[in-house]
Amino acid sequence: MNTTHSIDTVLADVISVVAQALMTSTEKVHADSRLYGELGAESIDLLDVRFRLEKQFALSIPEGAIIRSLGPGLTPAEIDAALTPRNIARFVVSMLNVPAS
């Protein structure tokens, strides 16, 4: 049976992953929390987020794919504004809902 994933169904897991990677509580991570600016994440944390997402959702996420999913040619400030659990969940949903070839 195929399951179509929605942002709502994965957002809680994404928040949990981000909290684990940043070694903080889920209460401090909100859907629109900016990972870099608000939560103090660095690139090394995003690497950890990516690998934790792979394990959580049984995905293979190419290097840089999360940032690229935010949009083309973004400035660092734009990336900071866009890199949130909600947008990460959108990316995860887009990967989960890709039909198997």
Added chain:
Amino acid sequence: MTDPDHTVLVTGGTRGIGGAVSLHLAERYQGTVIMAYLQRHDDAMAAARSVAALGARPVLIQANLAYPDDVERLCATVREHTTRLNGIVHCAATTNFTTALGLQPRHLDAIVHMNVTSLHDVVRRLASLLPRGASIVALSSMGARRVVPQYAAMGVAKAALESLVRYLAVDMGPAGVRVNAIAAGLVPTESTHHMPQFDALVNDVAQRTPLGRIGTVEDVADVVGFLLSDKAAWITGQVITADGGLTLT
């Protein structure tokens, strides 16, 4: 002299210095090179093809050494492929670039874990596969003993790694297994290109290096090859500096 039974595990074995080590071993022994890698599967496949083109047998294992479960799976997979390891070369590493005071504790933990704890875990799990004459080589850095700007986390981790090498050498000596490290100077790789002001750093290092150039991945791989070989049979617990003389100046 080729040895089809010669088998070595190289962590970080598909890129950078680890990639050069894999090619060096492939060319020298035409045995088995077990290459553990973190990401970039396409690059890993290309590295495996290069190893195979030299007449060796490549084995690719994807594993994130930051996760104990992955280390366990890596070692279990190694055991599926061989009952004997002539060597382990630890090139896997991760870092960020910041000052000591700018370093977040969780990042220091993660970087020490990836660089140091993972080697300890791998050696602990695979020690029984290492016969007399086997050799373990860990990749260290001049940053372990000298302060390199923005290199606090890696410097601390490599210092711990060098200490682990000494303790392992004493523990494993009675079993005839040698453990050494190489402190390489600045070697351009895709990873080191992320260092702040890398191009300026390269120029500065080249000018200050007595041998008049910066090192290459092949330079380091050659030293790894020596330490893995019987020609280094009386060397253990040591950190071999391979930097063109940079740290003398």
